[in-house]
Amino acid sequence: MTGAPTTVRSVYVHAPFCARRCTYCDFAVTVRRTGDVEGWLRALRAEWSSIEREGLFEAAESLDTLYVGGGTPSLLGPTAMEGLRDIVGRDRVTDSMLEWTAEANPESLTEEVAAGWAAAGVNRVSLGVQSFDDEALRWMGRLHGPEGPARAVAAARAAGISNISVDLIFGLPAGVGRSWADDLDGALALDVPHVSLYGLTVESGTPLGRAVREGREIPVDEDRYREEFLLACERLCEAGYEHYEVSNFARPGAEARHNAVYWKGLPYLGLGNGAHSYAPPVRRWNTRSWERYRDRVAAGQSPEDSREVVSGEAAALEGAWLGLRTRDGIPTPPRGSKEESLASQWLAEGLAVVEGGRLRLTPEGWLLLDALAVDWVGG
Numbered sequence: 020m021t022g023a024p025t026t027v028r029s030v031y032v033h034a035p036f037c038a039r040r041c042t043y044c045d046f047a048v049t050v051r052r053t054g055d056v057e058g059w060l061r062a063l064r065a066e067w068s069s070i071e072r073e074g075l076f077e078a079a080e081s082l083d084t085l086y087v088g089g090g091t092p093s094l095l096g097p098t099a100m101e102g103l104r105d106i107v108g109r110d111r112v113t114d115s116m117l118e119w120t121a122e123a124n125p126e127s128l129t130e131e132v133a134a135g136w137a138a139a140g141v142n143r144v145s146l147g148v149q150s151f152d153d154e155a156l157r158w159m160g161r162l163h164g165p166e167g168p169a170r171a172v173a174a175a176r177a178a179g180i181s182n183i184s185v186d187l188i189f190g191l192p193a194g195v196g197r198s199w200a201d202d203l204d205g206a207l208a209l210d211v212p213h214v215s216l217y218g219l220t221v222e223s224g225t226p227l228g229r230a231v232r233e234g235r236e237i238p239v240d241e242d243r244y245r246e247e248f249l250l251a252c253e254r255l256c257e258a259g260y261e262h263y264e265v266s267n268f269a270r271p272g273a274e275a276r277h278n279a280v281y282w283k284g285l286p287y288l289g290l291g292n293g294a295h296s297y298a299p300p301v302r303r304w305n306t307r308s309w310e311r312y313r314d315r316v317a318a319g320q321s322p323e324d325s326r327e328v329v330s331g332e333a334a335a336l337e338g339a340w341l342g343l344r345t346r347d348g349i350p351t352p353p354r355g356s357k358e359e360s361l362a363s364q365w366l367a368e369g370l371a372v373v374e375g376g377r378l379r380l381t382p383e384g385w386l387l388l389d390a391l392a393v394d395w396v397g398g
């Protein structure tokens with residue numbers, strides 16, 4: 020490797036274990052009743068050492084954001100974050116401005132886990148709620164019941180972690196019979212500063228993908244998907260949340276800082292199986308299999324699976340897509356340009372607005388984000 024290493028101020032760490040695989044999930048997940056915390060920390064320590072040797076990345080003396088995603092990080096128990104802090108370096112996670120997020124599922128975010136996380140320095144929890152409806156939760160294969168989210172939020176707060184985000188899934192098949200409006204009420208009742216929405220997608224390699232192929236499930240239709248998204252935008256904004264990114268809503272000042280690193284195209288380091296890293300213009304990703312990742316790093320080998328150089332048309336498309344997904348939008352195009360006539364069309368169709376010299380999408384526009392980004396780059 021030649022050249023100076025890229026300094027990163029943001030680190031993502033993948034925790035691969037889940038107690039059960041949800042019906043729609045195609046993430047890099049290993050199903051285990053409990054997380055292998057010792058094995059996980061040993062592998063991360065080995066990968067961290069290999070990154071230091073390799074010289075593509077170097078971690079800043081003080082990190083801005085650290086994000087532990089999954090999988091189910093809360094399945095790793097109360098000591099995992101303290102172990103991670105020792106690997107990353109205690110001094111790197113002491114800044115009062117650090118945002119340290121860990122994802123959790125309601126059934127495993129106990130008071131003990133939350134207290135252990137808070138003691139290590141975790142100050143933000145992202146909770147996989149998805150729904151409060153018993154039938155919908157069972158259909159998804161989730162392990163918590165309708166009361167789980169409130170109990171987990173109370174556990175986080177009791178540990179002193181009040182910066183909490185909840186994830187909700189919309190676009191479930193109509194046959195599941197869940198009331199999306201009731202689920203939005205449930206999320207609002209938790210009174211947390213941040214909400215993320217995920218539209219259900221049917222991935223071919225999942226149990227849901229098989230059920231759809233075999234005709235046992237009928238995916239949601241476009242109209243219902245659109246109505247649910249727009250209802251969420253309306254209800255959350257009425258309740259004082261700001262819709263600051265296509266899928267994310269925050270009370271003022273509670274926007275997720277880690278994800279903003281991705282949206283701004285800044286460098287980041289990813290650790291763990293399946294994790295991506297970015298040293299512009301190089302993006303690389305680790306092998307998806309936990310076992311292969313673990314064995315490679317234990318043998319002193321790089322877990323990298325592949326890499327790409329993001330340049331030319333791909334960089335332009337990615338730039339437009341990332342810019343359009345946030346409320347900051349993109350600069351308004353120059354007069355007389357091809358882009359200006361496209362922007363005028365979007366404004367006329369209610370897909371975008373111009374504010375402070377920026378062109379940003381409306382919720383109706385965000386529903387068409389991928390197609391609009393392609394049109395924008397195509398001019």
Ligand code: SF4
Nearest residue numbers: 037040041044089090
């Ligand atoms: S808890 Fe999350 S990561 Fe685990 S199987 Fe379910 S959706 Fe996938």
